Amino acid sequence: MIETPRLILRPWSEADREAFVHIVSDPEVGEWLGGARTRDQAIADFDRMRAFWDAHGHGQFAIERKADGVLVGRVGCRRQPPEWNHPMMGEVEIGWMLAREAWGNGYATEAAGAVLDWGFQALATPEISWTSTSNHRSEAIMRRIGMQRASERDFDHPDLAQGDRLRPHVVYVARRPG
Numbered sequence: 740m741i742e743t744p745r746l747i748l749r750p751w752s753e754a755d756r757e758a759f760v761h762i763v764s765d766p767e768v769g770e771w772l773g774g775a776r777t778r779d780q781a782i783a784d785f786d787r788m789r790a791f792w793d794a795h796g797h798g799q800f801a802i803e804r805k806a807d808g809v810l811v812g813r814v815g816c817r818r819q820p821p822e823w824n825h826p827m828m829g830e831v832e833i834g835w836m837l838a839r840e841a842w843g844n845g846y847a848t849e850a851a852g853a854v855l856d857w858g859f860q861a862l863a864t865p866e867i868s869w870t871s872t873s874n875h876r877s878e879a880i881m882r883r884i885g886m887q888r889a890s891e892r893d894f895d896h897p898d899l900a901q902g903d904r905l906r907p908h909v910v911y912v913a914r915r916p917g
């Protein structure tokens with residue numbers, strides 16, 4: 740568990756399932772993640788996220804707001820599986836997502852900064868990267884937590900078709916301090 744001034748980053752429990760489905764069913768949240776999830780897709784995502792923790796001992800934390808105990812999103816680090824068909828395979832990637840109603844409060848930046856510190860220690864990695872389709876809200880978080888653009892590593896996602904607006908990916912990187 741990780742504590743920040745306004746948030747608790749904690750493991751998932753069964754009680755989070757419906758709140759998670761609500762968050763990822765929102766079209767604005769899904770805009771940069773391949774679209775809003777149907778209920779069945781959201782439930783499968785929830786199960787996959789928890790199974791990843793069980794299998795690998797790291798992954799996405801639930802973000803709980805201290806003030807009212809509400810689940811406001813997720814944030815975490817994940818070492819991309821070596822067998823994955825992806826230019827970032829084997830790398831440790833950071834990622835985040837907030838419920839639409841929680842945007843605009845700095846929660847993602849607060850959570851991501853804490854997870855970056857945690858990731859360097861827990862995963863003993865010299866580098867943490869972020870990659871996704873370019874989007875200004877996420878890129879602003881990266882600048883705020885000190886990640887650097889690594890444009891020479893940009894790539895097209897191999898699983899997405901030519902012309903898909905989510906295909907071009909940008910890369911940002913943070914190096915372990917010291």
Ligand SMILES: CC(C)(COP(=O)(O)OP(=O)(O)OC[C@H]1O[C@@H](n2cnc3c(N)ncnc32)[C@H](O)[C@@H]1OP(=O)(O)O)[C@@H](O)C(=O)NCCC(=O)NCCS
Nearest residue numbers: 768771834835836837842843844845846847848871876877
């Ligand atoms: C990406 C995402 C998490 C960004 O959310 P966000 O609310 O913009 O990010 P933050 O929580 O860091 O909040 C930053 C905003 O809160 C404002 N803010 C308000 N109070 C603040 C405070 N106390 N501290 C810091 N910032 C504060 C900032 O000024 C900034 O506002 P701006 O958008 O007008 O510049 C959100 O848009 C999202 O979940 N998108 C869908 C999923 C996604 O795209 N994930 C990334 C793909 S991996």
